[in-house]
Amino acid sequence: MKDKAGPACGVVLMTGTSSGIGLASAVAAAGAGFTVVATLRDPGRADALRTAASEAGVELDVRRLDITDEASIAGTVAEVLAAYGRLDAVVNNAGVGSVGTLELLSMEQIRAAFEVNFFGTIAVTQAALPHLRASRGRLVTVGSAYGVAGQPFNEPYCASKGATEVYLESLAPVAAEVGVRVSVIEPGPVSSSFVANIPVDRPAMLAGAGDYGPAFRNYLQHVPRMIASAVQTPQEVAAIVLDVLTDPAPPFRVQTSPFSEDFVAGKLADTDGAAVVSTARTWLGATHAE
Ligand SMILES: NC(=O)c1ccc[n+]([C@@H]2O[C@H](COP(=O)([O-])OP(=O)(O)OC[C@H]3O[C@@H](n4cnc5c(N)ncnc54)[C@H](OP(=O)(O)O)[C@@H]3O)[C@@H](O)[C@H]2O)c1
Numbered sequence: 001m002k003d004k005a006g007p008a009c010g011v012v013l014m015t016g017t018s019s020g021i022g023l024a025s026a027v028a029a030a031g032a033g034f035t036v037v038a039t040l041r042d043p044g045r046a047d048a049l050r051t052a053a054s055e056a057g058v059e060l061d062v063r064r065l066d067i068t069d070e071a072s073i074a075g076t077v078a079e080v081l082a083a084y085g086r087l088d089a090v091v092n093n094a095g096v097g098s099v100g101t102l103e104l105l106s107m108e109q110i111r112a113a114f115e116v117n118f119f120g121t122i123a124v125t126q127a128a129l130p131h132l133r134a135s136r137g138r139l140v141t142v143g144s145a146y147g148v149a150g151q152p153f154n155e156p157y158c159a160s161k162g163a164t165e166v167y168l169e170s171l172a173p174v175a176a177e178v179g180v181r182v183s184v185i186e187p188g189p190v191s192s193s194f195v196a197n198i199p200v201d202r203p204a205m206l207a208g209a210g211d212y213g214p215a216f217r218n219y220l221q222h223v224p225r226m227i228a229s230a231v232q233t234p235q236e237v238a239a240i241v242l243d244v245l246t247d248p249a250p251p252f253r254v255q256t257s258p259f260s261e262d263f264v265a266g267k268l269a270d271t272d273g274a275a276v277v278s279t280a281r282t283w284l285g286a287t288h289a290e
Contacts, residue, residue: 009034010135011084012245013077015067015124016094017060018045020192021142023052024238025091030058032242034089037080039065041072041094067094067120070127077127087131089245092121092141097198098156101212104205110156117160122167129180136179140244141168142237143184145260149267152280153219165253172252183250187237188260189227215284222283230259 012029016022017038026038026049038049038060046062053060061083065076080087096116098109125139132139146154147161165184172182202220209216237256244250255261270276278286 009246010088010137011035011037011080011086012089012091013037013039013065013080013087013128014091014093015039015065015120016041017049017062018042019048020194021187021190021234021237021241022091022093023049024234025093025241026060027052027056027058028235028238028242029091029245030060031056032246034245035061035084037061037063037076039063039076041066065124067092067124068115070123073123073127077131081131086135087128088135088137090124090128090132090137090139091241091245092124092139093241094120095142095144095161095194096157097154097194099153099198099200099202100205101153101155101216104209104212105156109200113156113160114163117157118163118167121164125168125171129175132175132180133178138181138183138245138250139168139175140241140250141165141182141184142241143168143186145186145188145255145263148186148264149270149276150280152284153216169252181250183244183252183254185237185240185244185254185256186260186264187232187256188263189231190234190237191231192234218285219283226283227259230257232257 009032012034014022014026014036017026018040026036030036030053040046040049041064043062043064049060049062063076063079064072066072094116096113098113121141141164143165144161146158147165150158168182168184175182206213206216206220240254240256244254255264267276
């Protein structure tokens with residue numbers, strides 16, 4: 001898969017390619033010579049993907065895959081094997097955001113984040129692994145810097161991304177024994193429709209936030225200011241996805257920007273948890289980090 005110049009790059013299946021990082025990664029990988037099976041849960045929403053592919057002059061094999069539906073996963077993986085006889089890489093990109101805190105969310109909302117970000121990603125990985133083993137291929141998962149360091153009012157998102165990352169970190173040495181390389185990409189903020197797609201009415205949640213109201217309001221005001229200068233485009237993240245797909249020896253954990261590198265480094269050095277928690281408290285209105 002090292003040669004970016006031709007079809008020798010192999011067959012890669014990507015999830016969540018209707019928009020954002022998935023769309024950009026599908027187009028970038030096809031442009032680099034991969035045969036890209038670009039999957040999305042609703043084929044009726046493939047217009048942006050098809051337009052981007054056509055503008056880039058690349059071909060994509062667009063197929064349906066809902067990562068929360070095991071029959072859909074098994075069916076699509078079987079179709080790929082029938083069509084190409086091999087699978088060289090998977091990019092687990094599909095994901096959903098969340099906003100709120102424990103007392104403002106239902107268990108259904110909390111489970112929904114895990115259903116996509118954790119169980120969906122792991123189910124795709126499980127279905128693909130025999131074929132990645134056969135090709136001595138690789139697994140690339142779009143995690144998040146926020147799956148490394150927990151963020152206030154983002155508990156289900158951070159926890160589901162964090163659980164996925166630790167699962168894959170546990171799997172990585174085992175997979176390496178059977179020839180499969182495992183990597184997690186850790187973007188910071190990205191200018192996709194990800195945040196807008198979160199199915200939460202923020203004004204209504206804020207109005208009903210009770211004791212959490214002042215902290216939630218501060219959080220909603222602080223975060224856009226904090227990330228404004230750090231936002232990457234989906235194309236910038238897609239370039240990193242492509243690097244990891246083609247790197248002969250990719251690292252397990254890959255940050256996509258100086259922001260995400262600092263963010264992750266801060267967490268990994270914070271052995272007692274004091275820095276992450278006290279810094280986040282200042283965003284919520286505490287006057288200084290304790
Ligand atoms: N945007 C950020 O700031 C940011 C930061 C760090 C990490 N990330 C991660 O980057 C990845 C891509 O996000 P993005 O920023 O590109 O946002 P996005 O444009 O909203 O893309 C998310 C994709 O996931 C798909 N998806 C959701 N549920 C699915 C399911 N059950 N089955 C299959 N596909 C499903 C969506 O499909 P539909 O169109 O059908 O909803 C969409 O294509 C996510 O894993 C996210 O956690 C994003």
